[in-house]
Amino acid sequence: MPGPASNGNVEALAHGAASTGLLRLATAGSVDDGKSTLIGRLLYDSKALFEDQLAQVAEASRRRHGDTGVVDLALLTDGLRAEREQGITIDVAYRYFATPKRTFIIADTPGHVRYTRNMVTGASTADLAIVLIDARNGVVQQSRRHAFISSLLRIPHLVVCVNKMDLVDHDEAVFNAIVEEFASFASKLEITDITFIPISALNGDNVVDRSTNMDWYGGPPLLYHLEHVHIASDRNLIDPRFPVQWVVRPGDAQGERHDYRGYAGQVAGGVLRKGDDVVVLPSGATSRIAGIDTFDGELAEAFPPMSVTLRLEDDLDISRGDLIARPHNHPIVSRELDSIVCWMNDAPLQSGGRYVLKHTTKSVRAVADQLLHRIDVDTLHRDEHAQTLELNEIGRLRLRTSQPLAYDAYRRNRATGGFILIDEATNETLAAGMLLDPDEPVSAVEMETTAGAPRSANVRWEPTKLTREARFDALGHGGATVWLTGLPSSGKSTVAGALEQRLVEAAIPAYRLDGDNLRHGLNGNLGFSATDRAENVRRTAQAARLLADSGVIAIVSLVSPYAADRQMARAIHDEAGLDFVEVFVDTPPEECERRDTKGLYAKARAGEIAGFTGVDDPYERPEAPDLVVAPDDPDPVAAVLAALEARGVRTSSEDE
Amino acid sequence: MSYDISHLDELESEAIHVFREVAAELEKPVLLFSGGKDSIVLLRLAEKAFRPGRFPFPVMHVDTGHNFPEVIEFRDRRIAELGERLIVASVQDAIDRGRVVEQTGPRASRNRLQTVPLLDALAEHGFDAAFGGARRDEERARAKERIFSFRDDFGGWDPKNQRPELWNVYNGRIHRGENVRVFPISNWTELDVWQYIDREGLELPPIYFAHEREVFRRDGMLYATASFIELLPDEVPFVETVRYRTVGDMSCTGAVTSRARTLQEVVAEIAATRVTERGETRADDRATEAAMEDRKKEGYF
Numbered sequence A: 001m002p003g004p005a006s007n008g009n010v011e012a013l014a015h016g017a018a019s020t021g022l023l024r025l026a027t028a029g030s031v032d033d034g035k036s037t038l039i040g041r042l043l044y045d046s047k048a049l050f051e052d053q054l055a056q057v058a059e060a061s062r063r064r065h066g067d068t069g070v071v072d073l074a075l076l077t078d079g080l081r082a083e084r085e086q087g088i089t090i091d092v093a094y095r096y097f098a099t100p101k102r103t104f105i106i107a108d109t110p111g112h113v114r115y116t117r118n119m120v121t122g123a124s125t126a127d128l129a130i131v132l133i134d135a136r137n138g139v140v141q142q143s144r145r146h147a148f149i150s151s152l153l154r155i156p157h158l159v160v161c162v163n164k165m166d167l168v169d170h171d172e173a174v175f176n177a178i179v180e181e182f183a184s185f186a187s188k189l190e191i192t193d194i195t196f197i198p199i200s201a202l203n204g205d206n207v208v209d210r211s212t213n214m215d216w217y218g219g220p221p222l223l224y225h226l227e228h229v230h231i232a233s234d235r236n237l238i239d240p241r242f243p244v245q246w247v248v249r250p251g252d253a254q255g256e257r258h259d260y261r262g263y264a265g266q267v268a269g270g271v272l273r274k275g276d277d278v279v280v281l282p283s284g285a286t287s288r289i290a291g292i293d294t295f296d297g298e299l300a301e302a303f304p305p306m307s308v309t310l311r312l313e314d315d316l317d318i319s320r321g322d323l324i325a326r327p328h329n330h331p332i333v334s335r336e337l338d339s340i341v342c343w344m345n346d347a348p349l350q351s352g353g354r355y356v357l358k359h360t361t362k363s364v365r366a367v368a369d370q371l372l373h374r375i376d377v378d379t380l381h382r383d384e385h386a387q388t389l390e391l392n393e394i395g396r397l398r399l400r401t402s403q404p405l406a407y408d409a410y411r412r413n414r415a416t417g418g419f420i421l422i423d424e425a426t427n428e429t430l431a432a433g434m435l436l437d438p439d440e441p442v443s444a445v446e447m448e449t450t451a452g453a454p455r456s457a458n459v460r461w462e463p464t465k466l467t468r469e470a471r472f473d474a475l476g477h478g479g480a481t482v483w484l485t486g487l488p489s490s491g492k493s494t495v496a497g498a499l500e501q502r503l504v505e506a507a508i509p510a511y512r513l514d515g516d517n518l519r520h521g522l523n524g525n526l527g528f529s530a531t532d533r534a535e536n537v538r539r540t541a542q543a544a545r546l547l548a549d550s551g552v553i554a555i556v557s558l559v560s561p562y563a564a565d566r567q568m569a570r571a572i573h574d575e576a577g578l579d580f581v582e583v584f585v586d587t588p589p590e591e592c593e594r595r596d597t598k599g600l601y602a603k604a605r606a607g608e609i610a611g612f613t614g615v616d617d618p619y620e621r622p623e624a625p626d627l628v629v630a631p632d633d634p635d636p637v638a639a640v641l642a643a644l645e646a647r648g649v650r651t652s653s654e655d656e
Numbered sequence B: 001m002s003y004d005i006s007h008l009d010e011l012e013s014e015a016i017h018v019f020r021e022v023a024a025e026l027e028k029p030v031l032l033f034s035g036g037k038d039s040i041v042l043l044r045l046a047e048k049a050f051r052p053g054r055f056p057f058p059v060m061h062v063d064t065g066h067n068f069p070e071v072i073e074f075r076d077r078r079i080a081e082l083g084e085r086l087i088v089a090s091v092q093d094a095i096d097r098g099r100v101v102e103q104t105g106p107r108a109s110r111n112r113l114q115t116v117p118l119l120d121a122l123a124e125h126g127f128d129a130a131f132g133g134a135r136r137d138e139e140r141a142r143a144k145e146r147i148f149s150f151r152d153d154f155g156g157w158d159p160k161n162q163r164p165e166l167w168n169v170y171n172g173r174i175h176r177g178e179n180v181r182v183f184p185i186s187n188w189t190e191l192d193v194w195q196y197i198d199r200e201g202l203e204l205p206p207i208y209f210a211h212e213r214e215v216f217r218r219d220g221m222l223y224a225t226a227s228f229i230e231l232l233p234d235e236v237p238f239v240e241t242v243r244y245r246t247v248g249d250m251s252c253t254g255a256v257t258s259r260a261r262t263l264q265e266v267v268a269e270i271a272a273t274r275v276t277e278r279g280e281t282r283a284d285d286r287a288t289e290a291a292m293e294d295r296k297k298e299g300y301f
Helices: A009-015 A035-045 A049-067 A081-086 A113-124 A141-153 A170-184 A223-230 A251-257 A444-450 A468-475 A492-505 A530-547 A561-578 A589-595 A600-605 A636-646 B009-025 B037-050 B069-082 B090-098 B112-125 B190-200 B264-270 B276-280 B293-299
Strands: A022-029 A093-098 A103-109 A127-134 A158-165 A194-198 A241-243 A247-248 A262-268 A277-280 A283-295 A296-297 A306-311 A323-325 A332-343 A354-359 A361-376 A394-407 A419-421 A428-437 A480-485 A510-514 A553-557 A580-585 A628-629 B031-032 B061-062 B084-089 B129-131 B148-150 B179-182 B211-218 B221-224 B238-244 B256-257
Touching: A022 A035, A022 A113, A022 B009, A022 B256, A035 A093, A035 A127, A035 A223, A103 A113, A103 A223, A113 A141, A113 A332, A113 A428, A127 A141, A141 A158, A141 A170, A158 A170, A158 A223, A170 A194, A194 A223, A241 A262, A247 B009, A247 B037, A251 A600, A277 B211, A306 B009, A354 A394, A428 A444, A468 B211, A480 A492, A480 A530, A480 A561, A480 A636, A492 A553, A492 A580, A492 B061, A530 A561, A561 A580, A580 A636, A628 A636, A628 B069, A636 B090, B009 B037, B009 B129, B009 B179, B009 B190, B031 B037, B031 B112, B037 B069, B037 B148, B037 B190, B061 B090, B061 B112, B069 B084, B084 B090, B084 B112, B190 B264, B211 B264, B221 B256
Parallel strands: A022 A103, A022 A127, A127 A158, A158 A194, A480 A553, A480 A580, A510 A553, A580 A628, B031 B061, B031 B129, B061 B084, B129 B179
Antiparallel strands: A093 A103, A241 A323, A247 A262, A262 A306, A277 A283, A277 A323, A283 A296, A283 A306, A332 A394, A332 A428, A354 A361, A354 A419, A361 A394, A419 A428, B148 B179, B211 B221, B211 B238, B238 B256
C-alpha cells in the first residue's frame, strides 16, 4: 500500500491534541469485505501504526502466505494466537489512532452471526458504526445484521462504506443502487443519521483524501467525516441522572475535613448545577446540591460523562446504587422491567430463572418472567413461540426485580437504560439488556388486542370476542377521556362537574375522576413526591382508559403538573386507540391563589405544606394542549363538547 | 454553552469510574505500582477518585531487586508524600525461599520471575483485585484484554473465555480465591499518558529524561551496565545520552538515544516516533510472536 500521509500533524499531536474530543467507533465484518484493510489504512495514514508492528505483520504474512510481498493487515488486528492460527477474528480488539482534530478508539469485531455478542459488546460504547459493503456483492445479510445491531444498541451515527469501488469501475450507478437498497432496509430500523461513502480501502480512495476517480461523489472522505461528525449532542443533556457510585467519607483521619460527606459517581445524564433541587431515588428524599467537587476544585456544573463528587445540603441516608435526579424530571421507578436482551452465554435463558441484574451502580436480583419473542437478527422476524434464548440470540424479555429500579428507556439514555445479567452461581455475564418504556408497544399485532402493553409478569391480556366497534355500536355512543390540567384552584373541578352534568343529562354516560377523590381510595397510598405523582397520573390514566374503553366519557380533573406525566397519560390512550382531549384550564396563578378554594395556598405559604404546585413546586404549562379554557370564557363546557364532537365522539344521544 | 469534553478528560473520567467500581464491588483491592509512568498516572487517578478520603487499598511493588535505583528512591518518596501504605513483594525473597530459580548467564532476567512473587503476595494478603497500568495499545494480546480481566484461582488468564464488557457496567463478581486484574487506563495510548503527565505536572523518575549513562549494545538495543548483568565477549560498554520509554527490570529494559531533557521535548519525540515503546525497549516481548499472551496466561501483570 502507498506510504502514510504527511507527518505534519506531529507538532499538533504533541502540543494541541490534548484538547481534542474522543470518538468511539465500531466496525464489524470479515477479512473479505476489506475491513482490516480499511482499519490498517486509517491507522497507517494517521501514523498510529508503528514500524515494528508493520514488521511483525510483514513477517507473519510471509509465514502465512509465502514471499508474495502482500502485507496481510488482518494479522495486525487479530491479536490472539488462536486467531492468527485459525485465520479468524474471535473477539473485540481495540485500536487507537489520533489526528489533530480528534482521538479515535476503534472497537473492531468479527461480523459472523456466531459473534453477535461481540458485535453487541463493541457497539455498546460506540458513537459511530461503520458498515462495510463490498460494491461487487451489494447489500448482503451481514450488512443488514450490522445495521440492525447498530440500531438496537442505538449507535447515533452510521456510516455505510461501499468498498472496492475500484473493482466496479468506480461506477456511480452501482453506488446509488446500494444506497437505495440499504436505505430502504434501514427505514425499518431506528437510525437517525446515515452517511454513505464510496471508497476503495486498498487504494485509499475517499478514505483519508478525496478520490479523483469518483468526481460524481460530492461528500467528504471517510476520515473527514469521522473528524467532523457532531457527537456532543448525542449525550443526554436533558434528564439529570447521577447514579451514586461511592460515598466519600474521609472520617477522622483527615483532621479538619472529618465532617466531609460526598457522593461520587459519573454523570449519566443532564446537567447538574450547584444549587439545583434534587430527589434521591428510590427513597424520594429531596435536597439541594451544595457543591460539585473534583480533585482539581469545585465546579459550577457537571454533565456526562464527567466523574465528580456531589455534596448535598441535607444529611440524607444515601448509598451506592441510589440515583440522584431532579424533582420534576424523574426516571421510571419500577420492579417490572421490559427489555430487549442479547444472550451472551452458552447456558441458555431459563424461563423463571433467577439472575443478578446490574444496572448503573446498582445490583439487584431479578426473575426472568416472560420471553415475549425472539428476533431473528438477519430477517428481523419475531418468533412469538420462542421458549428460550441461546448464545447470540436476541429477544424481548420481561423481568421482575427484588427492589425497585430507577431507570430510563434505553432509547432516551444509554447510561441509565442498559443493564447486564449475571449468573448467581458462576458469576459469568449472561446477557446485555436494553430497557424499554413501560408503554412500549409489544408489536403492531399485539397492540390491537391488548390496548397497551401489560407490565405485570405472567399476566396475559384475556382477549374478548367483542370488539370495541361492536360495543360502541350497541351503546349508540363511544367512550373517550377528557383530561383537565391546571394549577390548584384554577377551576378544573368546576368545569369537570358541569361537563359531567351536561353529558349525563344528554343521556351520554360520563364519569368524573377527581384527583382528590381518587386519593381517598385507588391512590390512597400515594404521597406527593415526584415518583408518587407519576404513579398517581399513571393509575388515573389507566382508570380513565378502562372507562373510555367501556363506552363512558371519563373526565379527569388532576393538577398533573409535569409534562412527562401528561404525555404518559396521552400515550396510554393513543396505544389503546382511544380519544384523549387535553384541556388546559389556564387561570393566572394570582387568580388561583386569590380563590384558594381549599385554603391550601395559604397553608403552603405558611410552610405547612411542602412541594405545593404553584408555590414551591413548578407547574409545567402544556405546550400544545388540545384546548385552552380561561376563567372568563362564557361557556367552557361547550368548547369541550365541540372538541369531542370534532373527534367523532357523540355528546348527545338525540338523533341528528 | 458547550458541553464538549476533551479526550483526556473523557479517558480520565472513565478511569476514575473504574477505580470507584472496584473499590465498591471488590473486598480487598491493591494497586500495583512499578515506579513507571503508567503507574504514576494510576496514582494520580486514584487521588482523583478518592480524595479527600484515603485510598481504599494499599500500593504494592513487585521488586525484582534489579530495578533502577532512581526508580526505587522515587517510589518510596512518592508513596510517602501521598501518605498511603506501600507493600513490597520481593523476587529476591522468592529466590531465597526457593519459590523460583534464578536464571544464569549473560541473558538472565528476573522479569518473568515476577509472576510467582506477585501471585504469592496476592494470596498472602488476600487481595482479590489488582490495579495495573497496562494499556491496550502496548501489545496485541493486551488489545483484546478486558478492563476487568478475570483470573482463575491459579492467576491465569483465559483469553477465549473473557466476560463480555458492556457500556460502563462492569461485572466484578468472583469466587473466593479468584481475582481480577483491573486496567483503568486500558484505552489510553502512550501519547495520552505523556500528555496527561504534562497536563497534571506529574513528577517522573529521572531516567525518563535524557541523561548520560554507561550502556552496551545487544540485539540492536541499548542496555545499562550493572553489577548483576554479564556481558557477552563482543559487548563493549560505552557512555551515551539516553532516556527510557518504559521502566522495568534493568536486565530487559532498553534505553533510547535521546537529547530530550524536558517533558515537552519527550512528548515531541514520542509524537514523532515510528516504533512502539515495547518494540523499541522491551526484550521480554521479542521472544516469540505470542510472548505476552503466554506470560499473561501464567498470571503475569
